[in-house]
Amino acid sequence: MSPSRDTDVLVVGGGFFGTYLATHAARRGARVELVEAGDRMLQRASLVNQARVHNGYHYPRSILTGIRSRANFERFAQEFPECIDRGFTHLYAIARDGSHVTAQQFALFCDRIGAEYREVDEAAAAFFDGDRIEAAFEVKEWAFDSEALRVHMEAELEKAGVRTTLGVRVERIAEAPDGRAEATLDHGDRIRAGAVINCTYAALNGLAARSGLQFLPLKQELVEILLLRWGPPLGDIGWTILDGPFSSSLPFPAHRARSLYHVRYSTHGHWFEGEGRPPRDLDALYRSPMPRSNRMHMICDGARYVPALRQAEPLPSLWTVRTKLPGSAQTDSRPILFRSAVGLPNLHHVLGGKIDNVYDVVPHLDAVLDQLARGPVDVAG
Numbered sequence: 001m002s003p004s005r006d007t008d009v010l011v012v013g014g015g016f017f018g019t020y021l022a023t024h025a026a027r028r029g030a031r032v033e034l035v036e037a038g039d040r041m042l043q044r045a046s047l048v049n050q051a052r053v054h055n056g057y058h059y060p061r062s063i064l065t066g067i068r069s070r071a072n073f074e075r076f077a078q079e080f081p082e083c084i085d086r087g088f089t090h091l092y093a094i095a096r097d098g099s100h101v102t103a104q105q106f107a108l109f110c111d112r113i114g115a116e117y118r119e120v121d122e123a124a125a126a127f128f129d130g131d132r133i134e135a136a137f138e139v140k141e142w143a144f145d146s147e148a149l150r151v152h153m154e155a156e157l158e159k160a161g162v163r164t165t166l167g168v169r170v171e172r173i174a175e176a177p178d179g180r181a182e183a184t185l186d187h188g189d190r191i192r193a194g195a196v197i198n199c200t201y202a203a204l205n206g207l208a209a210r211s212g213l214q215f216l217p218l219k220q221e222l223v224e225i226l227l228l229r230w231g232p233p234l235g236d237i238g239w240t241i242l243d244g245p246f247s248s249s250l251p252f253p254a255h256r257a258r259s260l261y262h263v264r265y266s267t268h269g270h271w272f273e274g275e276g277r278p279p280r281d282l283d284a285l286y287r288s289p290m291p292r293s294n295r296m297h298m299i300c301d302g303a304r305y306v307p308a309l310r311q312a313e314p315l316p317s318l319w320t321v322r323t324k325l326p327g328s329a330q331t332d333s334r335p336i337l338f339r340s341a342v343g344l345p346n347l348h349h350v351l352g353g354k355i356d357n358v359y360d361v362v363p364h365l366d367a368v369l370d371q372l373a374r375g376p377v378d379v380a381g
């Protein structure tokens with residue numbers, strides 16, 4: 001019989017969500033164990049992303065996401081000051097053609113959500129091709145350093161007393177005879193827990209499928225983020241062009257580089273899961289060769305709006321799978337998902353569309369911890 005151990009809360013996945021939620025649960029007095037398949041924390045979506053600490057501006061079609069972003073921005077900035085790069089000027093520019101919003105609508109949206117902005121003068125606006133850009137605004141929005149965040153979260157896990165296991169995959173979750181959840185690890189060990197929090201992001205349905213459980217409807221996208229070496233004359237300007245198939249470029253502190261993301265060319269395909277469509281094997285996907293890079297399309301199209309981009313030196317791209325709730329495409333919103341007991345009591349699935357909306361998950365986790373502290377519900381009574 002394989003060794004078995006016991007804990008109050010098992011967190012599966014050591015990205016930012018898993019590490020943050022594990023720390024939170026441990027600080028509330030629970031015994032917490034975190035199992036991460038990779039050999040370090042924060043190596044998947046929490047590393048390969050655009051590194052934007054969202055302050056609402058990016059969502060002019062979803063006022064709710066804008067307002068939540070504003071609240072979470074301040075909280076994230078206060079909690080992780082040493083993980084944020086503030087050393088650049090961030091310009092949001094509105095495309096003249098093909099944008100879902102006009103400059104006036106963007107300004108109105110910022111007023112509504114209470115986000116600071118300033119329309120830039122001609123000299124700063126010259127960074128863009130004036131024939132293609134209606135107006136540009138300087139905004140208060142920064143980039144996070146996911147490497148610093150990893151170091152920070154590893155220290156927090158240790159301080160909070162979370163037991164961590166790296167390099168081990170949770171194979172499946174089942175109901176134990178005592179009604180709790182039981183996880184089987186890839187080397188056969190078992191962990192019995194009062195609650196399992198599935199923070200595996202793109203692999204969320206993979207774990208559900210291996211456990212014989214229903215999968216959640218999710219949209220998965222294979223995404224390329226191009227890294228750039230950046231120097232004068234691009235200087236310290238980061239930009240985001242709204243609101244449609246355009247580019248954005250921000251510092252990427254974890255690699256001491258810049259990222260270039262393009263709404264049209266960064267995505268190399270998508271697939272849907274749920275409603276009878278099984279999840280793809282992501283380990284096999286990451287092991288297989290990635291498609292041919294779209295770097296030339298990204299740079300050429302980006303340079304139509306930001307001519308200086310032609311002078312940046314491309315570095316190798318980063319690849320990842322981005323997971324979205326299917327309904328978020330129309331508004332570009334980023335709601336969270338917290339779904340409990342989909343076929344198994346005590347299993348809770350978590351999906352966060354942005355790093356800082358982990359704060360929206362915390363009240364749901366608190367409810368689970370409160371329930372654990374009260375003990376099992378007496379259904380008969």
Ligand SMILES: Cc1cc2nc3c(=O)[nH]c(=O)nc-3n(C[C@H](O)[C@H](O)[C@H](O)COP(=O)(O)OP(=O)(O)OC[C@H]3O[C@@H](n4cnc5c(N)ncnc54)[C@H](O)[C@@H]3O)c2cc1C
Pocket residue numbers: 012013014015016017018035036037038041042043044045046047048049050051052053054168169170171199200201202203207223225320321322323351352353354355356
């Ligand atoms: C292309 C892209 C751009 C983005 N841009 C931004 C942005 O600019 N700003 C922003 O705030 N957010 C952005 N996001 C969203 C943000 O990156 C995610 O919301 C966040 O990183 C999710 O964190 P996570 O911990 O849930 O997932 P992850 O960081 O992916 O962590 C999941 C972990 O689970 C582990 N795992 C998987 N299966 C198992 C298993 N069976 N057993 C054990 N471990 C397992 C994986 O190894 C991984 O470490 C972006 C995302 C993508 C993909």
